[in-house]
Amino acid sequence: MNLASLPGRAGLRYLVWGLGLLLLPLMLQSMGNAWVRIADMALLYVLLALGLNIVVGFAGLLDLGFVAFFAVGAYVFGLLASPHLSDTFSWIAAMFPGGLHLPLWAVLPIGAGLAGLLGVLLGAPTLKLRGDYLAIVTLGFGEIIRVFLNNLDNPVNITNGPKGLGQIDAMTVLGHPLSQVLDLGFIELSSVTQYCYLFLVLALVSVLLCHRLQTSRIGRAWMAIREDEIAAKAMGIQTRNLKLLAFGMGAMFGGVAGVMFAAFQGFVSPESFSLMESVMIVAMVVLGGLGHLPGVVLGAILLSALPEVLRYVTHPLQAMTDGRLDAAILRQLLIALAMILIMLWRPRGLWPAPEHGKALPTEREAP
Amino acid sequence: MSKPVFQVKGICKRFGGLHALHDVSMSIQAGQVYGLIGPNGAGKTTFFNVITGLYTPDAGSFELAGKPYQPSSVHQVAKAGIARTFQNIRLFAEMTALENVMVGRHVRTGIGVWGAVFRTQAFRQEEQTIAERAQALLDYVGIGELAPFKARTLSYGDQRRLEIARALATDPQLMALDEPAAGMNATEKGQLRALIDRIRRDGRTILLIEHDVKLVMGLCDAVTVLDYGRQIAQGAPAEVRRDPLVIEAYLGSGEH
Numbered sequence: 001m002n003l004a005s006l007p008g009r010a011g012l013r014y015l016v017w018g019l020g021l022l023l024l025p026l027m028l029q030s031m032g033n034a035w036v037r038i039a040d041m042a043l044l045y046v047l048l049a050l051g052l053n054i055v056v057g058f059a060g061l062l063d064l065g066f067v068a069f070f071a072v073g074a075y076v077f078g079l080l081a082s083p084h085l086s087d088t089f090s091w092i093a094a095m096f097p098g099g100l101h102l103p104l105w106a107v108l109p110i111g112a113g114l115a116g117l118l119g120v121l122l123g124a125p126t127l128k129l130r131g132d133y134l135a136i137v138t139l140g141f142g143e144i145i146r147v148f149l150n151n152l153d154n155p156v157n158i159t160n161g162p163k164g165l166g167q168i169d170a171m172t173v174l175g176h177p178l179s180q181v182l183d184l185g186f187i188e189l190s191s192v193t194q195y196c197y198l199f200l201v202l203a204l205v206s207v208l209l210c211h212r213l214q215t216s217r218i219g220r221a222w223m224a225i226r227e228d229e230i231a232a233k234a235m236g237i238q239t240r241n242l243k244l245l246a247f248g249m250g251a252m253f254g255g256v257a258g259v260m261f262a263a264f265q266g267f268v269s270p271e272s273f274s275l276m277e278s279v280m281i282v283a284m285v286v287l288g289g290l291g292h293l294p295g296v297v298l299g300a301i302l303l304s305a306l307p308e309v310l311r312y313v314t315h316p317l318q319a320m321t322d323g324r325l326d327a328a329i330l331r332q333l334l335i336a337l338a339m340i341l342i343m344l345w346r347p348r349g350l351w352p353a354p355e356h357g358k359a360l361p362t363e364r365e366a367p
Numbered sequence: 368m369s370k371p372v373f374q375v376k377g378i379c380k381r382f383g384g385l386h387a388l389h390d391v392s393m394s395i396q397a398g399q400v401y402g403l404i405g406p407n408g409a410g411k412t413t414f415f416n417v418i419t420g421l422y423t424p425d426a427g428s429f430e431l432a433g434k435p436y437q438p439s440s441v442h443q444v445a446k447a448g449i450a451r452t453f454q455n456i457r458l459f460a461e462m463t464a465l466e467n468v469m470v471g472r473h474v475r476t477g478i479g480v481w482g483a484v485f486r487t488q489a490f491r492q493e494e495q496t497i498a499e500r501a502q503a504l505l506d507y508v509g510i511g512e513l514a515p516f517k518a519r520t521l522s523y524g525d526q527r528r529l530e531i532a533r534a535l536a537t538d539p540q541l542m543a544l545d546e547p548a549a550g551m552n553a554t555e556k557g558q559l560r561a562l563i564d565r566i567r568r569d570g571r572t573i574l575l576i577e578h579d580v581k582l583v584m585g586l587c588d589a590v591t592v593l594d595y596g597r598q599i600a601q602g603a604p605a606e607v608r609r610d611p612l613v614i615e616a617y618l619g620s621g622e623h
Contacts, residue, residue: 209484216483216490217476217497220462224470227459234419234453236445236474236537245480 021204025196026187036192040264042304043199044257049284049300050206050293051253056282057291058219059246060226062135065122065142066281069115069251071149071273073258076111077104078165078268079158088157104171108259115255116248118145123247127240130229142278150270164269171263173198178263195264202260203297206253210293213249222246223291280304287342289349298351303335310334370433372397372572373449373541378427380410380417380596387413388424389596395541395589400563400573402587402604404580406616409593411576412454415545419451420444432540446474448540452530454549454576460519464510464529467518468501471536504532508562524555531562535571542566543574548582560586580617584608592616 028035052066079085080102086093092100126137153161170179170191178198182189189197213219221242224232233239262268280303288299314327314334342350373395380388388410395401405411416422418429420438429436436447445451450471459467476497482490505511508528513521518529527547534542544563548556556579563586567573577583583590584604592600592607594616600607607613 212484212486213480217473217478217493218480218483220466220470221473223462223466224459224473227461228457230421230441231453231457231459232470233441234445234451234457235471235533236442237470238442249480 021200025193025200028196029190029193033190033192036190036196038305038308040192040195040199041308042301043196043203044261044264045281045284045304046203046297046300047199047206047253047257047260048281049288049296050203050210051250051257052281053250053285053291053293053296054210054213054222054253055246055250056285057296058214058222058226059243060222061123061243061246062131062138062282063247063250064135064139064275064278064282065145066138066250066254067273067275067277068122068142068145069119069254070258070261070277071145071268071270072115072118073111073255073260074262074268074272075149075159075165075258076114076255077107077259077262078168080107080110081169081263082165082167084160084165084167101169104169104259104263108256111259112252112255115258116252119247119249119251119254120244122251123244127243139275139278142273142275146270146273146275149273159270162270164267164271165262166267168262168266168268170266171195171198171260179266199260202256207293207297214293218242218245226291283339287339287349289352292349292351292353295349295351295353299349302350306338307331307335370397371395371430372399372432373574374430375418376428378414378417379425380413380422381425387596388417391427391591391593391596391598393591393598393601395572395574397572398567398570399588400567400575400586402583402590403574403576403593404578404583404590405593408595409616410596411593412545413596414593415451415543415576418444419449419543442474445537448538449543450534450537450539450541451543452527452534452545452547454545456523456526456530458518458526458529458533460517462518463515464505464518464521465498465501465514467529468504468532468536469497471504471533472497472500474537501532501536504535505529507535508532509558524551524558527551527555527559528562531566535566539571541572541574543576545576546578547575548577548579556582580608 025036025039028039048066048070051069052063055061055063055066080100081104083099086096086099122138122141126134129137149159150162152159159165170177172178176182178194179191181191182194221232221237224235224237225239225242229239284299284303285296286299287303288297289295310331311327314330317330318325318327346352371394374393376392378388378391391414393401403411403414413422417424417427418438420441420443424438429438431447431449436444438444459470462470476493478490478493502511502514505514508531510521510525510528510532513525518526521529531544531547548559551559560582563573563575575583575587587604589602590604590607591598592610592613599612599616600610
């Protein structure tokens, strides 16, 4: 990155991008809060996809249970910032008479840390597994977490089971709760728009983090493991630690996204963390462009926004056929079709890493 | 009398009932190119995998640069100072040639996640030296201008060179080359020979496993011949090639 040589053009490009991202939520808000909400969820999926990309894209470890870390983050915030725990346990109520309402900024490191720890715990027994076998174990792990959340309401009610946790506190930034409208004088920002800006900042920071990891000694070692584990070991790379690091780092992104999700929704239940979610996140990473950050971001935005946008397409179709076509089913069908078409036309993803390794133009003569 | 860089004694390795290696010993002096030859199935690659930590030996003692080492895990052996290439080339196919060599520097550098995320002064300095060193090594093996190209797009001979550059990047005490001339034509073999010769002149020690007896005889300072897991001859190439046991192993005893 040589900014000094092109101060004018690079600076201009950043300025245009910055302005565009600054204005985007406002544009969406003018179209209606439903659109901003779609953008909010899309940005959360960007966080998730970036996290999974570290595991799948960088280190080449197929993880089909990634949503578990999302769930852990969400439940950590759900438990630490809702009345549930103090309602259930009298000793917690005695310790926190006003109810357990930890601020987001205190919960965020806990959620990320716990998710990261679980990531390492999942990684440890699966170090020798690759490909399909690893996918099966991680898939099982994701389901175990969901089943736990679903059933930990008995005999001691910790997670409130399938009913989920409600009345979760909203986020507070600089003393201002994001659940209230922010009046800037010249413009009013709705709650979802404020979340949108927050998630946008998080997503940008995440992209920067991932980029810096990718272009470092650690990132190169991950990619070496992905390309050829035996050769990587022969180069002195300690594959065990680096794989665990990839699992842990990826899971932390999932945990952060989960905390944000819980605060944003105000409600979490095990339903939100089904296997289908894991599959969708993998699809985002793969369809976007495995290991290539702009591709992963694009994949996450498209695949999370597409189902919502399709709502507006399927309703007219449904009306045209006098309601014989079910909108929900049609939507699923169109998404599946889109995925198949992408894989047929762009097998390496929508926006894969640039091909900078074409064979040399002429046969090179021996020196 | 120079002291040996690499010394192993009494290596045994059994696979079930098969005695793949039986009491193999070897001592390589600094700056030598040491040849390990033998007919197919003699145990050359098994020996290689044992000293590099891929297989656990049943018996034997190992010493590298005067210090004993245990070939218990592959990455530790690399750290101790043995770098290897593979019989069937194993590059990081989707990474560029430069990145491949940069990975070789991993074991001699140490900046972790923190430095990478915050781009500390130390990180930037280390990255720069890694890249410079990697480019210098590519130049050294003669493929400097191929640095930005993906490894899988390189020609076969260049991939071999890249593998050698990557191994050199780990600052090895001992370079172990597993059949580097396999699948090469006469011109490529000549170039490879010149490269190995150059690496030796620059003070590296090389263990060469090779099928091509001509290449080994012309290049090596000393040779060990394996047959059915036993070492049947050891010494200077000129003596070894006259050894009746070696001739028998390669040509058959002539009884049938």
